[in-house]
Amino acid sequence: MTGPERGDRTGRNATSLAAAIAELGIHCSLEVRGGLALLLPVPASVEKLQDPETRRAILALAREHGFTHVGIELPSDRRGAEARDADAPLLRD
Amino acid sequence: MNSLRRIMDIHAVEPSDSVLDRLRERLAAWLCAHAPVAVGYSGGVDSAYLAVAARSTLGPDGVLAIIGRSPSYPAVQWETAREVARRFDVRVLELDTEEVDDPRYAANPSNRCYFCKSELWGKLVPVARAHGFANVIDGTNADDLTDWRPGAQAAHEHGVASPLAQLGFTKLHIREASRLLGLPTWQQPSSPCLSSRLPYGVAVTRERLRQVERAESALRALGIAGDLRVRYHEEVARVELGAAELPRWLDPVRFTALRDAVVGTGFERVALDLRGFRSGSLNVLHGVST
Numbered sequence: 001m002t003g004p005e006r007g008d009r010t011g012r013n014a015t016s017l018a019a020a021i022a023e024l025g026i027h028c029s030l031e032v033r034g035g036l037a038l039l040l041p042v043p044a045s046v047e048k049l050q051d052p053e054t055r056r057a058i059l060a061l062a063r064e065h066g067f068t069h070v071g072i073e074l075p076s077d078r079r080g081a082e083a084r085d086a087d088a089p090l091l092r093d
Numbered sequence: 094m095n096s097l098r099r100i101m102d103i104h105a106v107e108p109s110d111s112v113l114d115r116l117r118e119r120l121a122a123w124l125c126a127h128a129p130v131a132v133g134y135s136g137g138v139d140s141a142y143l144a145v146a147a148r149s150t151l152g153p154d155g156v157l158a159i160i161g162r163s164p165s166y167p168a169v170q171w172e173t174a175r176e177v178a179r180r181f182d183v184r185v186l187e188l189d190t191e192e193v194d195d196p197r198y199a200a201n202p203s204n205r206c207y208f209c210k211s212e213l214w215g216k217l218v219p220v221a222r223a224h225g226f227a228n229v230i231d232g233t234n235a236d237d238l239t240d241w242r243p244g245a246q247a248a249h250e251h252g253v254a255s256p257l258a259q260l261g262f263t264k265l266h267i268r269e270a271s272r273l274l275g276l277p278t279w280q281q282p283s284s285p286c287l288s289s290r291l292p293y294g295v296a297v298t299r300e301r302l303r304q305v306e307r308a309e310s311a312l313r314a315l316g317i318a319g320d321l322r323v324r325y326h327e328e329v330a331r332v333e334l335g336a337a338e339l340p341r342w343l344d345p346v347r348f349t350a351l352r353d354a355v356v357g358t359g360f361e362r363v364a365l366d367l368r369g370f371r372s373g374s375l376n377v378l379h380g381v382s383t
Contacts, residue, residue: 033326038364043345050343055367071331071364074348 012066020061024054035068046074113269116262121150123256127228131221133213133253134158134185135166136174138264139232141278142271143257145181147230149274153182157226160187161213164299165286167306177278186224188216193297203293206244209286214251233258234267240372282320282335283372291325301325307358315354317342320370323355330360333370 017037018030026048028041039058041049048054049072062070124130128151132144140158147156160174171187178185190212192198198208214229221229231248233255238245248255257267264283271279287302295301308323308330319335332355334342342351342365352363 033329036326036331038329039367046343046345046348049367050340052340059368069331070367071329072343072367073329073362073364074345074352 014065017061017065017067020065021058024048024057024061026054026058035066036071037062037065037067037069038071038073040073046072113266113273116260116266117146117270119260120146120256120262123260124150124155127230127254127256129155129157129226129228131157131159131217131224131226131229133217133229133231134160134174134178134183135232135284136160136170136177136278137232137284138271138278138281139234139257139267141174141177141232141276142267142274143230143232144178144183145274145276146270148181148183153184156183157221157224158183158185159217159221160185161190161217162187163190163209163213163286164193165209165288165297165302166284167287167309169310170284173278173281177276181276186220188220190216193299193302199297201288201291201293201295201297203241204243205288205293205297206242207247209288210244210247211250214247214253218251218253228254230254230256234264235261236264285372290323295325295327304359308355308360311354311358312351315350322370324366328361329364330355330362331364331366333366333368335370339365339369 012032012035014030014032014037018028021028021030021039026039026041026045028039028045031038031040049058059070062068124147130147130151132140132147134140134144144156144158158174158178160171162171175185177183190209192209192212195208195212198205198212218229221227229252231253233242233245233248234257238258245255262270268279287305288297290305291297291301305323305325309321312321312323312332317334317338319338320333321335321338322333324331324333332351342348348365351365355363
């Protein structure tokens with residue numbers, strides 16, 4: 001599910017955040033839960049998160065987009081397939 | 094000592110011997126001036142140090158450690174508390190607290206800790222006095238004064254003193270002083286109550302507390318050491334790991350093991366927090382602190 005621009009009164013913008021993270025080479029769907037951004041990366045992207053610079057960059061981007069926390073959810077096979085098949089970013093709110 | 098150095102690398106600079114010596118002398122003087130004392134005792138880093146320091150300073154009859162057993166603490170906490178007391182010859186009394194049955198607490202407002210500590214001190218202080226201990230103290234430290242701690246108001250209302258905070262003991266001072274006393278708790282991670290894993294406004298129930306306890310226990314069984322929190326977001330468990338642990342659990346194989354361990358405890362989904370452990374994480378999420 002791709003969504004409309006998700007800016008809100010808190011200044012959070014999920015669409016823009018997912019796009020910015022994709023520019024780091026991390027392709028993922030993104031679910032918003034208040035100040036928590038839940039990222040569901042495609043399996044090939046998970047290993048890239050072991051790089052501390054990549055983690056720092058994602059956290060900085062999340063802060064810039066109004067989020068206080070970032071959670072990484074490991075996709076099950078089914079969810080991973082969904083994410084690969086869709087045009088990232090996939091937004092679930 | 095290497096472990097302490099790692100803790101210090103993360104948190105602060107090492108306390109100098111002279112500062113620590115001075116703090117310990119001031120604590121001994123404070124305890125002598127207020128003896129005998131009853132300690133609100135959880136077996137955590139702070140109250141364990143305070144109880145053993147009081148035992149060392151005042152002798153076996155000068156201190157009574159009182160455990161307020163709460164459903165919001167994991168069972169393993171009480172085992173640690175009893176073991177430390179036994180090893181250091183500290184007299185212990187145990188009583189049960191029922192804050193989870195108080196609807197003001199169970200509603201999980203941002204001042205939830207006030208109702209918990211009101212229940213604790215409301216039971217503990219009269220029991221201490223009935224045993225001849227007019228002065229009741231707790232392990233609040235100087236670092237705690239900088240965080241959102243509504244429970245401190247309840248302690249104040251019941252006349253509970255916090256000598257470690259009053260004298261300027263930080264967590265780091267307490268860890269080092271504990272190490273010098275031979276306390277096994279010196280490198281134990283901080284252990285706030287399980288209710289702190291539930292976002293404000295999400296009702297605190299015994300089942301949710303046990304769910305979080307099971308999840309954290311399952312992760313410990315995987316070999317995860319140091320700081321660890323499982324934050325409750327309904328069907329999602331958000332796992333916060335210490336800085337030293339986080340990178341290796343982002344390995345896809347280990348990540349899968351972690352997820353499977355937590356899913357087996359009742360959560361449907363598992364997320365690793367990308368920043369890792371931070372004290373008061375849900376306070377930040379809800380804008381109570383930064």
